[in-house]
Amino acid sequence: MEAKKRILTGIRPTGPLHLGHYAGALENWVGLQTRYDCCFLIADYQVSDYADDIARVREAVWEVALDWLAVGLDPDRSSFVIESLIPEHAELTLWLSWFLPLGMLERNPTLKAEMEEFGRRSVPVAFFTYPVMQVANILMPRAHLVPVGEDQLPHIELTREVARRFNRQFKEVFPEPEGLVGRVPRLVGIDGQAKMSKSLNNAIYLKDPPAVVNEKVRSMYTDPTRLRASDPGHVEGNPVFLYHDVFNPNREEVADLKERYRRGSVGDVEVKQKLATALNAFLDPIRERRARFAAKMGLVRDALAAGTDRARKAAQATMALVHEALDLRYLEKFRG
Numbered sequence: 001m002e003a004k005k006r007i008l009t010g011i012r013p014t015g016p017l018h019l020g021h022y023a024g025a026l027e028n029w030v031g032l033q034t035r036y037d038c039c040f041l042i043a044d045y046q047v048s049d050y051a052d053d054i055a056r057v058r059e060a061v062w063e064v065a066l067d068w069l070a071v072g073l074d075p076d077r078s079s080f081v082i083e084s085l086i087p088e089h090a091e092l093t094l095w096l097s098w099f100l101p102l103g104m105l106e107r108n109p110t111l112k113a114e115m116e117e118f119g120r121r122s123v124p125v126a127f128f129t130y131p132v133m134q135v136a137n138i139l140m141p142r143a144h145l146v147p148v149g150e151d152q153l154p155h156i157e158l159t160r161e162v163a164r165r166f167n168r169q170f171k172e173v174f175p176e177p178e179g180l181v182g183r184v185p186r187l188v189g190i191d192g193q194a195k196m197s198k199s200l201n202n203a204i205y206l207k208d209p210p211a212v213v214n215e216k217v218r219s220m221y222t223d224p225t226r227l228r229a230s231d232p233g234h235v236e237g238n239p240v241f242l243y244h245d246v247f248n249p250n251r252e253e254v255a256d257l258k259e260r261y262r263r264g265s266v267g268d269v270e271v272k273q274k275l276a277t278a279l280n281a282f283l284d285p286i287r288e289r290r291a292r293f294a295a296k297m298g299l300v301r302d303a304l305a306a307g308t309d310r311a312r313k314a315a316q317a318t319m320a321l322v323h324e325a326l327d328l329r330y331l332e333k334f335r336g
């Protein structure tokens with residue numbers, strides 16, 4: 001039997017995961033685990049909180065692991081990996097940074113946008129170079145496929161470039177990985193901003209209790225031109241309907257709401273209540289599994305330890321190839 005192709009993908013531990021993570025990535029990951037050999041990485045070298053709050057990073061690692069278990073990622077099948085416990089990542093990052101032109105990093109639109117979020121605070125050097133580490137993450141297990149949200153595609157382009165250059169100069173060590181974007185490339189925030197994100201404070205979290213979901217949905221941005229339920233409303237681009245499309249499996253209900261909204265025969269309150277109900281039905285089993293694991297944190301620890309251990313062995317095998325390519329054993333080999 002042919003060996004399964006490999007997936008590596010990851011998330012930075014900045015806090016609990018939200019609906020945007022789910023629709024853009026997690027949902028895909030759950031489906032792919034049966035067909036691929038998967039590494040799910042918690043990229044804890046790559047968070048900007050280090051300078052001020054390490055405890056927050058540690059706590060977020062547990063949150064991410066719990067969310068992964070809650071949505072159905074399976075640590076018996078796939079490896080849950082803590083990045084910083086595999087220091088080979090740091091070494092590979094440094095070697096690979098010789099194969100990445102500075103201009104490609106400077107032009108990277110995702111990195112640019114994230115650096116702008118720092119505002120007047122200074123950007124740490126490690127933040128500027130984190131995409132190189134992401135390249136190392138992907139190349140370390142010699143992954144073929146990288147399922148991610150749309151914003152991550154520029155980083156996968158960097159990865160392909162580095163793999164090509166390395167392979168050309170030495171020998172075929174790294175597959176050129178492909179990106180794969182989920183069903184919803186980018187989910188809008190509850191405030192109507194283009195992206196759901198923790199830093200924009202416009203997210204619904206997978207672990208939000210029903211009452212919080214209800215309240216967030218009640219406050220959602222909707223058609224601002226509509227003043228009363230009898231005004232014809234806009235469905236296209238309306239976040240409430242975008243969420244209905246993504247999370248409400250009752251297509252007839254959604255079609256009916258849209259039709260009545262356009263005609264001006266349904267109020268925003270009803271549309272939102274139905275959305276809250278759909279979201280809570282979707283989240284109930286996730287919250288339930290999360291609570292079960294949260295009561296047994298030893299299992300979560302074991303999953304992280306076992307996955308990291310497996311991945312470290314694979315990392316060492318890759319580093320042996322890299323050391324060979326770079327002729328790093330020259331002292332051992334020296335015959336005077």
Ligand code: TRP
Nearest residue numbers: 008009010011012043134137138
């Ligand atoms: N940079 C990614 C994000 O912000 C997280 C990440 C780190 C990642 N390493 C990765 C994603 C490797 C895919 C592959 O979401």
